[in-house]
Amino acid sequence: MTLKMYGFFRSGTSHRTRIVLNLKNIEYAFEGISLAKNEHKTADFKMKNPQGFVPVLEVDLAHGSETLLQSPAMIEWLEEQYPEPALLPKDALGREKVRALAAMIGCDMHPINNKRILEYLRNSANFDESAIEQWCQHWIEEGFQALEQILSADTERGDYCYANQVSIADAYLIPQVDSAKRFKVDMHQYPNIQKIYTTCMALPAFQKAAPQNQPDAI
């Protein structure tokens, strides 16, 4: 099976998918789609993904090529196709907990600060750059406060988001921390999140997936 990702170095959803690919040691080809140059809005790219979002994963399967959309679905597909190392716990309750942490970031935090939302605020709601930064800080801080509370209440947790092993939740968290730093969120408010970030960033899979280490980094 061959895989090709269309992504952008700074995109959090591309980043979380890269982390999962790397943790599972999956080789993949890459083509940069620059959000800075609006390449995701071209007719060509919208043939691949009518939503105009990165990442897109193209997969060559026995019956032909398939285009996979939506990073949460891609990550679950990767987990099913490449079960080792497992990035979800073996028990149903554990899987619910990991998916819940991932959804807090993937459903309730990341989408509100997406490029198209910020463009709308700039162009149609008269937000200046300081108001944009406040908007992003507000939603990230609200999400991280809840996440920090959950992480600190979990007495069985080690240095990752759940239990003592890396999971899908960590793949969601690390790009969201990078985004928080870009929007100048004071991360000292979240010691558990910071500790997880340090633990994950010591792993080669996370280092290799970091935005600054991508071929399209600017």
Ligand SMILES: N[C@@H](CCC(=O)N[C@@H](CS)C(=O)NCC(=O)O)C(=O)O
């Ligand atoms: N739910 C989608 C969201 C993908 C997404 O938001 N991608 C961003 C980059 S992180 C994007 O392409 N944004 C383009 C835009 O907002 O115009 C997923 O998880 O794949």
